[in-house]
Amino acid sequence: MxxxxxxxxxxxxxxxxxxxxxxxxGRKVADAMSTTVDALVFGHDDVEGLDALGxxxxxxxxxxxxxxxxxxxxxxxxxxxxxxxxxxxxVLFAATATGKxxxxxxxxRLETSCATEVTDITVAEGxxxxxxxxxxxxxxxxxxxxxSTAVLSIRPNTFPVTDAGRxxxxxxxxVPEFTANVEVVEVKAPAEAALDVGEAxxxxxxxxxxxxxxxxxxxEDLADAFGQAAVGASRAVVDAGWxxxxxxxxxxxxxxxxxxxxxxxxxxAIQHLAGMRTAKVIVAINRDKxxxxxxxxxxxxxxxxxxxxxxxxxxxxKLRAEG
Amino acid sequence: MKIAVCxxxxxxxxxxxxxxxxxxxxxxxxxxxxxxxxxxxxxxEAIARKTAAGEGETVVVSLGTDAAQETIRSxxxxxxxxxxxxxxxxxxxxxxxAALLADELATGGYDLILMGKxxxxxxxxxxxxxxxxxxxxxxxxxxxxxxxxxxxxTAEREIEGAVEVVxxxxxxxxxxxxxxxxxxxxxxxxxMAAKKKPLDIKPVxxxxxxxxxxxxxxxxxxxxGRIVGEGPDAVPELVRxxxxxxxxI
Ligand SMILES: Cc1cc2nc3c(=O)[nH]c(=O)nc-3n(C[C@H](O)[C@H](O)[C@H](O)COP(=O)(O)OP(=O)(O)OC[C@H]3O[C@@H](n4cnc5c(N)ncnc54)[C@H](O)[C@@H]3O)c2cc1C
Ligand SMILES: Nc1ncnc2c1ncn2[C@@H]1O[C@H](COP(=O)(O)O)[C@@H](O)[C@H]1O
Numbered sequence: 324m325x326x327x328x329x330x331x332x333x334x335x336x337x338x339x340x341x342x343x344x345x346x347x348x349g350r351k352v353a354d355a356m357s358t359t360v361d362a363l364v365f366g367h368d369d370v371e372g373l374d375a376l377g378x379x380x381x382x383x384x385x386x387x388x389x390x391x392x393x394x395x396x397x398x399x400x401x402x403x404x405x406x407x408x409x410x411x412x413x414v415l416f417a418a419t420a421t422g423k424x425x426x427x428x429x430x431x432r433l434e435t436s437c438a439t440e441v442t443d444i445t446v447a448e449g450x451x452x453x454x455x456x457x458x459x460x461x462x463x464x465x466x467x468x469x470x471s472t473a474v475l476s477i478r479p480n481t482f483p484v485t486d487a488g489r490x491x492x493x494x495x496x497x498v499p500e501f502t503a504n505v506e507v508v509e510v511k512a513p514a515e516a517a518l519d520v521g522e523a524x525x526x527x528x529x530x531x532x533x534x535x536x537x538x539x540x541x542x543e544d545l546a547d548a549f550g551q552a553a554v555g556a557s558r559a560v561v562d563a564g565w566x567x568x569x570x571x572x573x574x575x576x577x578x579x580x581x582x583x584x585x586x587x588x589x590x591x592a593i594q595h596l597a598g599m600r601t602a603k604v605i606v607a608i609n610r611d612k613x614x615x616x617x618x619x620x621x622x623x624x625x626x627x628x629x630x631x632x633x634x635x636x637x638x639x640x641k642l643r644a645e646g
Numbered sequence: 647m648k649i650a651v652c653x654x655x656x657x658x659x660x661x662x663x664x665x666x667x668x669x670x671x672x673x674x675x676x677x678x679x680x681x682x683x684x685x686x687x688x689x690x691e692a693i694a695r696k697t698a699a700g701e702g703e704t705v706v707v708s709l710g711t712d713a714a715q716e717t718i719r720s721x722x723x724x725x726x727x728x729x730x731x732x733x734x735x736x737x738x739x740x741x742x743x744a745a746l747l748a749d750e751l752a753t754g755g756y757d758l759i760l761m762g763k764x765x766x767x768x769x770x771x772x773x774x775x776x777x778x779x780x781x782x783x784x785x786x787x788x789x790x791x792x793x794x795x796x797x798x799x800t801a802e803r804e805i806e807g808a809v810e811v812v813x814x815x816x817x818x819x820x821x822x823x824x825x826x827x828x829x830x831x832x833x834x835x836x837x838m839a840a841k842k843k844p845l846d847i848k849p850v851x852x853x854x855x856x857x858x859x860x861x862x863x864x865x866x867x868x869x870x871g872r873i874v875g876e877g878p879d880a881v882p883e884l885v886r887x888x889x890x891x892x893x894x895i
Contacts, residue, residue: 334808339806394810395805395810397785401779418771419805419806420787420788420803420804420805420806420810421805423771423772423787423788424775424787424788426772427740427771427772427773427774427775427776427779428775428776428778428779428785430741430772430776431741431744431775431776431779431780432779434741435741435856436739436740436741436742436770436772436776436855436856436857437740437770437772438770438857439764439769439770439771439772440769440771452860455769456769456865457767457768457769457862458657458659458663458672458766458767458768458769459659459766459769460865461662461663461864461865462663462665462672462862462863462864462865463862463863463864463865464768464859464861464862465859465860465861465862465863466857466858466859466860467857467858467860468856468857469854469855469856469857469858470856504783504784504814504815505784505785505786505812505813505814506812506813506814507810507811507812508800508811508812508813509810509811510805510808510809510810510811511802511808511809511810511811512807512808513807513808517807518807519806519807521806522806522807525894525895549895568790568804568824568825569804569807574659574766575683575824576824582894583888583892583894583895593660594659594660597659600865600868601865603892603894604888604892604894605868605871606884606888612873617871617873618871619868619871620871621868621869621871621872621892622871622872622874622884622887622888622892623871623872623873623874624873624874624875624876624877624880624881624884625873625875625876625877626876626877626878626880627877630877630878631877631878631880631881633878634878634881635881635884635885638881638882638885639885639895642885642889642895643895
């Protein structure tokens with residue numbers, strides 16, 4: 324079986340967390356097919372953390388360097404990957420804004436379809452079989468990929484990173500000639516670099532139960548207490564202008580699969596559940612014991628969020644201080 | 647400016663999913679079908695741009711069964727000038743869909759091709775860039791803010807935790823995200839007018855699928871959870887469970 328190609332993501336010279344997950348997913352399939360894993364990194368300068376990719380499961384790390392790779396270069400990266408793809412059985416991307424833009428371009432070059440937001444990969448009869456949610460999470464599809472090179476994007480926070488203890492040799496590879504019709508001119512980062520709900524290991528979301536936009540400070544404090552947590556929101560509060568659309572969890576927002584999801588003052592409408600029901604652990608805080616969110620919550624507290632949340636923040640802080 | 651919109655007919659997102667007897671598709675009985683919500687942003691954008699320019703043509707193209715005629719009519723009722731149905735018995739895989747759409751779009755001389763960032767049924771996020779690759783056109787995906795100045799497109803799209811500003815020339819394929827605009831509702835006058843607007847029907851057939859659907863199943867139920875307690879006094883127990891039982895913190 325031909326090897327796996329994992330296409331990684333970096334921003335400002337630092338690999339994104341999901342990059343390790345792509346390599347881990349690649350390793351899982353490579354072991355099932357007795358083949359090797361190549362990790363591909365795009366950059367214009369040094370990228371940090373490449374040495375650690377062996378531990379995630381990469382046998383080789385390929386580095387493609389080009390001036391335009393400081394930011395995302397759709398055509399340059401498509402050309403580079405398309406030039407390599409035929410040597411691989413599978414090309415793996417992350418189902419992020421970049422991966423969801425890049426994977427279909429590569430698939431088009433190979434005249435095949437890609438499978439997006441994959442949550443599991445197995446191998447049967449020498450072919451890659453993927454699991455992916457469809458109908459906004461209301462059904463699960465299994466696809467057998469028929470092309471000689473399968474193109475997949477994996478959902479962040481789904482494939483666990485374990486120590487694979489590979490050496491991970493480093494090689495630089497050439498970038499083919501390409502015409503850049505599309506140019507990323509700038510990345511506007513918010514003043515305070517916020518963790519994205521789609522990528523964070525813990526998500527604390529607030530809904531209309533918070534009553535006023537200012538009260539979101541309760542949610543921010545709780546997220547801060549957990550550490551490495553992102554702040555999410557229901558559509559009701561996004562539409563009301565309390566929070567940015569990028570924070571919306573649900574069918575028309577983001578689909579999240581964090582290790583822990585805390586829903587505060589959120590009723591649990593079907594469209595909200597579509598975005599978070601694959602979280603590993605769900606906690607709900609709501610004063611209405613019949614709120615539908617309790618049907619999916621592993622742990623619930625029935626009560627006034629204005630009393631429960633500050634107490635929870637304090638207890639979590641205490642716990643983390645104790646270590 | 648000549649603008650095309652690709653529109654897919656999809657099950658309403660609140661519809662209950664029932665798996666059909668074949669085990670690989672949904673049972674459409676009693677399911678309401680609607681225009682793909684992200685394609686409505688594309689329709690709105692096309693109409694608003696034509697109105698602002700005071701000239702041009704807007705065309706909606708849908709690949710689907712005869713039933714998609716109704717979906718096309720709803721776009722015509724919103725204000726799109728004419729429709730094309732690429733008539734097919736079953737939805738093909740994304741690459742095949744892109745090939746059929748691209749064949750149709752290639753002949754139209756479009757300056758702008760607008761699509762949704764994804765169809766909410768199979769959530770593939772790929773027909774837009776696949777069409778663009780086939781047509782050799784520039785493409786920007788998941789756009790939440792769009793400016794077109796002469797021949798230059800400047801778009802903003804959300805990337806995790808930041809916003810990417812992307813530029814390209816025309817012609818281009820743009821896929822639309824929520825936030826781009828607020829789609830209008832069809833007015834009664836529009837609904838009447840839509841009945842008289844041209845709708846071409848072109849039978850098509852797809853090539854081989856790039857994948858085989860092995861199964862479609864309902865997601866596993868989450869194991870029943872529990873109410874830890876009431877009010878702030880339940881917090882210490884919750885934290886204990888999160889640490890020792892769920893190992894989540
Ligand atoms: C096509 C479509 C797409 C949609 N997409 C999304 C989506 O992506 N994401 C999404 O979230 N929604 C989506 N919705 C909207 C969804 O149907 C709900 O309207 C929305 O999720 C409700 O938000 P909420 O839970 O914050 O508000 P509400 O439903 O008003 O719930 C507020 C909750 O707070 C509780 N509460 C109030 N006060 C307190 C208090 N003091 N202490 C504790 N609890 C309190 C209440 O008991 C209640 O359960 C969509 C709807 C449609 C039609
Ligand atoms: N059968 C179809 N007919 C017309 N447009 C389609 C069709 N399938 C997909 N599209 C377009 O491609 C976008 C992305 O779809 P997808 O890649 O399937 O998630 C949709 O929002 C539509 O604009």
